[in-house]
Amino acid sequence: MTERKASATIAVDAMGGDLGYKEVVAAVVKSLPSIDPKDKILLFGNEDLLKAELAIKGLAQSKQVSICPTTQVIEMTDKPTLSIRQKKDSSLVRAIEAVKAGEADVAMSCGNTGSLMACSTLRLRQMDGVDRPALATVFPTPENHFILLDAGANPNAVSRNLVHNAVMGSEYAKVALGLKNPRVALLTIGTEEGKGTDLINSTHAVLREVPESQMNYVGLIEGFHLFDNSADVVVCDGFTGNIVLKVCEGLFHCLKDFAKDEMTKNPIRKIGALLTMGAFKNMKHRINPERYGGAPLLGLNGNVIKAHGSSNSDAIASAIKIGFDMVHLDLKEETRLHIEAANQLMDSISEQ
Amino acid sequence: MTERKASATIAVDAMGGDLGYKEVVAAVVKSLPSIDPKDKILLFGNEDLLKAELAIKGLAQSKQVSICPTTQVIEMTDKPTLSIRQKKDSSLVRAIEAVKAGEADVAMSCGNTGSLMACSTLRLRQMDGVDRPALATVFPTPENHFILLDAGANPNAVSRNLVHNAVMGSEYAKVALGLKNPRVALLTIGTEEGKGTDLINSTHAVLREVPESQMNYVGLIEGFHLFDNSADVVVCDGFTGNIVLKVCEGLFHCLKDFAKDEMTKNPIRKIGALLTMGAFKNMKHRINPERYGGAPLLGLNGNVIKAHGSSNSDAIASAIKIGFDMVHLDLKEETRLHIEAANQLMDSISEQ
Numbered sequence: 001m002t003e004r005k006a007s008a009t010i011a012v013d014a015m016g017g018d019l020g021y022k023e024v025v026a027a028v029v030k031s032l033p034s035i036d037p038k039d040k041i042l043l044f045g046n047e048d049l050l051k052a053e054l055a056i057k058g059l060a061q062s063k064q065v066s067i068c069p070t071t072q073v074i075e076m077t078d079k080p081t082l083s084i085r086q087k088k089d090s091s092l093v094r095a096i097e098a099v100k101a102g103e104a105d106v107a108m109s110c111g112n113t114g115s116l117m118a119c120s121t122l123r124l125r126q127m128d129g130v131d132r133p134a135l136a137t138v139f140p141t142p143e144n145h146f147i148l149l150d151a152g153a154n155p156n157a158v159s160r161n162l163v164h165n166a167v168m169g170s171e172y173a174k175v176a177l178g179l180k181n182p183r184v185a186l187l188t189i190g191t192e193e194g195k196g197t198d199l200i201n202s203t204h205a206v207l208r209e210v211p212e213s214q215m216n217y218v219g220l221i222e223g224f225h226l227f228d229n230s231a232d233v234v235v236c237d238g239f240t241g242n243i244v245l246k247v248c249e250g251l252f253h254c255l256k257d258f259a260k261d262e263m264t265k266n267p268i269r270k271i272g273a274l275l276t277m278g279a280f281k282n283m284k285h286r287i288n289p290e291r292y293g294g295a296p297l298l299g300l301n302g303n304v305i306k307a308h309g310s311s312n313s314d315a316i317a318s319a320i321k322i323g324f325d326m327v328h329l330d331l332k333e334e335t336r337l338h339i340e341a342a343n344q345l346m347d348s349i350s351e352q
Numbered sequence: 353m354t355e356r357k358a359s360a361t362i363a364v365d366a367m368g369g370d371l372g373y374k375e376v377v378a379a380v381v382k383s384l385p386s387i388d389p390k391d392k393i394l395l396f397g398n399e400d401l402l403k404a405e406l407a408i409k410g411l412a413q414s415k416q417v418s419i420c421p422t423t424q425v426i427e428m429t430d431k432p433t434l435s436i437r438q439k440k441d442s443s444l445v446r447a448i449e450a451v452k453a454g455e456a457d458v459a460m461s462c463g464n465t466g467s468l469m470a471c472s473t474l475r476l477r478q479m480d481g482v483d484r485p486a487l488a489t490v491f492p493t494p495e496n497h498f499i500l501l502d503a504g505a506n507p508n509a510v511s512r513n514l515v516h517n518a519v520m521g522s523e524y525a526k527v528a529l530g531l532k533n534p535r536v537a538l539l540t541i542g543t544e545e546g547k548g549t550d551l552i553n554s555t556h557a558v559l560r561e562v563p564e565s566q567m568n569y570v571g572l573i574e575g576f577h578l579f580d581n582s583a584d585v586v587v588c589d590g591f592t593g594n595i596v597l598k599v600c601e602g603l604f605h606c607l608k609d610f611a612k613d614e615m616t617k618n619p620i621r622k623i624g625a626l627l628t629m630g631a632f633k634n635m636k637h638r639i640n641p642e643r644y645g646g647a648p649l650l651g652l653n654g655n656v657i658k659a660h661g662s663s664n665s666d667a668i669a670s671a672i673k674i675g676f677d678m679v680h681l682d683l684k685e686e687t688r689l690h691i692e693a694a695n696q697l698m699d700s701i702s703e704q
Contacts, residue, residue: 272627
């Protein structure tokens with residue numbers, strides 16, 4: 001993969017996150033040193049608020065950052081399809097529209113997931129050859145990271161969708177994890193318990209036929225091996241993926257709270273807790289599932305990144321950085337080419 | 353639920369676990385004080401080995417423990433259906449046959465999961481009104497326990513199977529968790545991301561109609577809330593359940609190893625680790641997903657418990673205890689009655 005696009009513009013929904021527009025502006029400040037001088041950031045949101053905040057941060061005259069005034073905000077509790085119809089001048093909808101109109105190359109929002117997915121899918125439409133988009137999440141582990149997809153965009157997936165998820169995840173891993181030949185695995189259950197599902201078996205039958213030059217498919221993976229560096233991309237349907245994501249978040253928080261509780265139960269443990277505080281900070285920093293804010297919605301005619309609602313400025317800055325990388329490395333075109341090859345393979349298999 | 357069966361007999365596969373027959377005999381020793389004096393334990397396995405081990409433990413003359421000699425052992429690597437055909441005199445097959453013949457009320461094995469499920473299903477057959485059995489696992493959390501089912505017996509589940517899982521899980525929770533009115537929830541994904549699956553929606557539509565006197569259905573639950581005491585029984589298909597189980601085990605071990613690594617990185621942390629050791633022992637003791645050895649295969653004409661392959665004597669003793677409780681509290685009959693009511697409800701809904 002080579003750099004192709006010399007400059008890129010990101011449309012940022014500045015109003016959608018739980019922590020508010022100030023956190024988004026703080027993220028922009030953090031992003032600027034690491035992005036290309038030609039890259040531009042468009043901030044969609046309340047003009048007065050954003051203007052004041054940019055002035056405080058010394059960015060009032062920045063040539064890289066500009067404000068696109070909007071008058072509405074989609075709330076986390078708004079209903080997805082209704083909100084995008086009724087709030088056409090919201091920061092979220094307008095950011096997507098900017099990508100649709102070619103004014104931006106990628107959109108990023110910490111806002112309402114359902115609204116972002118509905119608006120992106122309706123306005124940008126699926127990429128040629130892809131039936132359903134997929135949400136890709138980066139999972140941190142002690143040794144590395146892996147990408148899980150689909151994390152919830154398409155809960156009723158068929159085999160063809162899973163093959164596309166594998167292709168899209170493989171290409172995205174090249175951008176987000178910087179890997180040349182990411183190991184792609186298909187999530188399944190222990191062969192000792194059952195024989196997996198028909199969906200898994202038929203998908204595996206296709207993926208094993210994909211040439212190595214197209215994808216490094218390493219086969220089936222069980223849940224137990226997600227965190228032991230067995231794969232870089234874990235493919236599943238949106239129902240399973242969303243449950244895995246949420247269960248991991250739930251278990252992580254439960255263990256964290258439990259450890260805190262146990263470690264403050266008596267004075268001796270409290271001293272021990274102080275001495276080991278660095279260890280826990282490191283763990284939280286390296287493997288908190290919420291840390292990686294950016295989850296792209298792959299398979300559309302345009303790049304869209306959903307950041308976690310509670311993203312802080314670090315997470316938003318990392319999502320902005322990945323957004324620019326997606327454009328510079330032309331993820332969309334690379335994905336389109338590999339999807340085309342995969343569809344040809346599936347056609348030839350079904351003709352046999 | 354009232355105690356009905358005055359005495360019970362458990363058929364124990366003494367040869368199947370990773371830790372060998374000595375661990376099983378050690379578990380029997382631990383069980384004896386807590387079981388009814390009329391209850392009996394049949395140990396299936398190598399006569400010489402078991403005789404010698406029972407003699408060492410002072411149980412040679414026990415009226416509660418006896419040996420049923422078998423000549424074969426199903427290995428963990430054996431193929432399920434082949435193994436049960438070729439090894440008819442194995443401890444695993446013979447323990448199930450004892451239940452089939454009415455010589456025992458419940459069978460327990462730490463052996464090959466696939467072989468145990470195949471043999472149980474083939475020989476005992478499904479209970480009247482149940483189409484597919486389900487494997488139920490107890491998950492420990494800091495505050496309580498919950499039962500997840502199906503953990504892998506039926507990966508290709510339809511709505512009717514999930515309704516049965518809810519009924520079977522509810523009845524089992526009364527026995528295993530000692531609850532009078534267990535809260536039953538259906539596992540789904542965030543409504544913000546998608547609309548769940550057709551399978552979930554149709555199952556939810558039935559479960560919400562089940563009268564409160566039959567089941568305490570509390571509605572849909574997301575993965576994030578599994579560990580925060582929102583439900584006592586979490587219902588899902590065998591594919592999702594097995595993945596949740598394995599992912600939790602994987603994440604737990606990954607975090608444990610990571611914490612160990614971080615806490616021994618420098619001398620100060622090592623001192624801290626010593627001072628907080630009790631906290632970690634407590635955590636491991638209370639929430640290690642592997643600790644709870646017994647997972648019953650529900651919905652058959654006979655009680656069968658699968659214990660984890662690596663179960664130690666504590667886990668096996670706990671599985672034996674639950675096995676006796678299942679018989680004394682007549683789980684099979686209670687389940688049959690509730691399944692009958694659920695099937696009548698589904699019939700009446702489909703007639704409307």
